[in-house]
Amino acid sequence: MDELSRKSIDDFKKLDKLPIVVVLDNIRSLHNIGSVFRTADAFAIEKIVLCGITAQPPHREIQKTALGATESVAWEYAESCIMAIEQLRKSNYRICGVEQVAGSIMLDKFQLETSPMEIALVFGNEVKGVAQEVLDVCDDFIEIPQNGTKHSLNVSVSVGVVLWEIVKKFSA
Numbered sequence: 696m697d698e699l700s701r702k703s704i705d706d707f708k709k710l711d712k713l714p715i716v717v718v719l720d721n722i723r724s725l726h727n728i729g730s731v732f733r734t735a736d737a738f739a740i741e742k743i744v745l746c747g748i749t750a751q752p753p754h755r756e757i758q759k760t761a762l763g764a765t766e767s768v769a770w771e772y773a774e775s776c777i778m779a780i781e782q783l784r785k786s787n788y789r790i791c792g793v794e795q796v797a798g799s800i801m802l803d804k805f806q807l808e809t810s811p812m813e814i815a816l817v818f819g820n821e822v823k824g825v826a827q828e829v830l831d832v833c834d835d836f837i838e839i840p841q842n843g844t845k846h847s848l849n850v851s852v853s854v855g856v857v858l859w860e861i862v863k864k865f866s867a
Contacts, residue, residue, distance in 0.1 A: 707736070707767045713865055714813040715740040716783060717854060720776040720829055721747040721820040729760030730851035731818075735768045738858045742769035744783075744815075746776035760851075776829050780815070788815040792833035793857055794825040795846065799838035802860050816857055821850050 702710070717735055722728055728750055735743055745751055751772050752758070752765035773779035780790050789808070793816055807814070817833060819825030830836070839848065839856055848856070 716815040718817040725756035727851040729757040732761040732764040736764035788813040799836035
């Protein structure tokens, strides 16, 4: 641990976090949820909001991929994603749905308007994506550029790709 300069959970909780919230709406896979927790820990984001059918810690299947990150990353549950978004908006968060829609901005072209800026990134169901009623209340739409035949990524992979790019923009 010392050689890797890893922080204890208590030290991590005291760190200033990036003003980024990941919103997971109706994520079915417990392994995806755990993976998102682990990625959120790696990038030291503010918190995760779990919505709808998205399972909540503690859960053995989430822990398999989270590897303890459910203890370090702040999280909360909201039954309704739209209500969670309304609360984030009241706190001046820019709400960005991560989805392939008309008018989406390619991730590499997405710009932060001010720095620092609070941003909430909304990720949807593994099969159906971000629900239309949720998209209807987003400020922006971010799309991950893809060149393959599938034009989709696993949700936990999408979270990692988007966070990597957004974190780079915060430090630019």
